[in-house]
Amino acid sequence: MDRKQVIEKFAPIIALYTQEKEVLANLSEETDFLNDLKINSANIVDIILDAEEAFDIEIDDDSAEQMLTVGAAIDIILKQQQA
């Protein structure tokens, strides 16, 4: 799976948690979950659970704490897939 494929599969997951449709439509690796997508911080744990299920991976606590941007999320997903 390359970064583009990950983002394509990941975007619908985060779509559920944001009202910022325009930011979502122009998602980039720099897009920040809390500041740009205005996602409720309590929902980050839900996004992690959804991602674990969708990509069949486990995301540990240290990685979870670093998942603040789309780019960071892709890094973590790819790393765990290879683990």
Add this chain to the structure above:
Amino acid sequence: MGERRVVITGLGVVAPNGIGLPAFETALRTGRSGIRYQEKMAELQFGCQVGGVPIVSEELKHQYFSELTVKRLSADGVVYGCIAGADAWTDAGLPLLALDAETPDWDSGCIMGTGLAGTDPIRDSIYHIDAGNAKRLGSSFIQQSMPSGVSAYLAGTIGLGNQNTTNASACSTGTEAILMGYERIRAGKALRMVCGGTDSASPYLWAGFDAMRVLTRKSNDRPEEASRPLSASAMGFVPGGGAAAVLLEDLETALARGARIYAELLGGYVNSGGQRNGGTMTAPNREGIRRCIQGALTHTGVAAADIDAISGHLTATMLDTVEVGLWAEGLGRFGSDFPYINALKSMTGHCLSAAGAIEAVAAALQVHQGFLHPSINCDDLHPEIEAVISADRIPKQALSTDIRIMASSSFGFGDANSIIIFKQFDQHGQETGN
């Protein structure tokens, strides 16, 4: 400044026999039962296999909740309560505040009571936790399983900035919530309160009642005849779920914005029998109910002779005869002098913490529209009731009649009692005078 007067300007209801005011009013007028055979109860081998379950479609949920909330919210009582509460608000001609509004409505709050607003989230979570997967609970478990889940979701749906809480006093909950909201407005601490109750329509909640053998077991093949308050053949109550809410509003505020007024809420009284003198966890101290009736009259300034109708608690157990007897004694009115009395639970089953709220919505509609709904399934009136009041005091068909004052009573486990009193309000400038 004197104490404020409180009126009802909005109603919302999710009842087993009608979701939304038009459907509910039609059910009231036609005596339509919402009791159906419940396959799940049969599968679980309950003695009672009938119940009152409001059918809320996915489409309806999407009218009130975001995609995310619909996906995550499995507490049916929270769903019912939010729909009823939001409906009461919009029925009063008030807008739900936009999510990006800068300020909430600081003068409006909610008291939505519940006994248990959902068993599904609790049931699901226990499997995850026992399997060592606590983290799979995600973020939505606490917010929908905490007792105040319903008021928390509702306050967010509307944008309420005043008191936002949940009360609980078993089957007295819904009536108590309305009285608590009344007192807050009366004290000048809020201008509007959305008040009512909700309970899950879940066999997992009802199982305990089935185990206590307080649910009827005799009418599984005749669901619509199963709930039989006031009748000689009443053999226990039919469990139900759902929610209802009234929007209570400061009279001056309501008049200033030209709101439609269903009725004035004169107040009422709550107390407990203290589980003494015959009262127990599950049965009332009769002196407690006597004092509750007297307290409601004293605190509203209503004379016993002026009560035109009573919406009874009347669940279809042997306590129906006790309740009617205590009302007759408490008002000093017997036989044909007794007010009209009807039992909404004959059509909805006993919706537990929501019951008093659903009955309050029905009472407000009846006072406003000038009718009384029938009490169904009591053609065989209990002889001990007929010994105290005339049979014609119980409407068998919807009855068109002017109702100036109506009382509604609720009683709950823990020996908890509550009574509220509604008064007709003349919309054309002046209250109907004494």
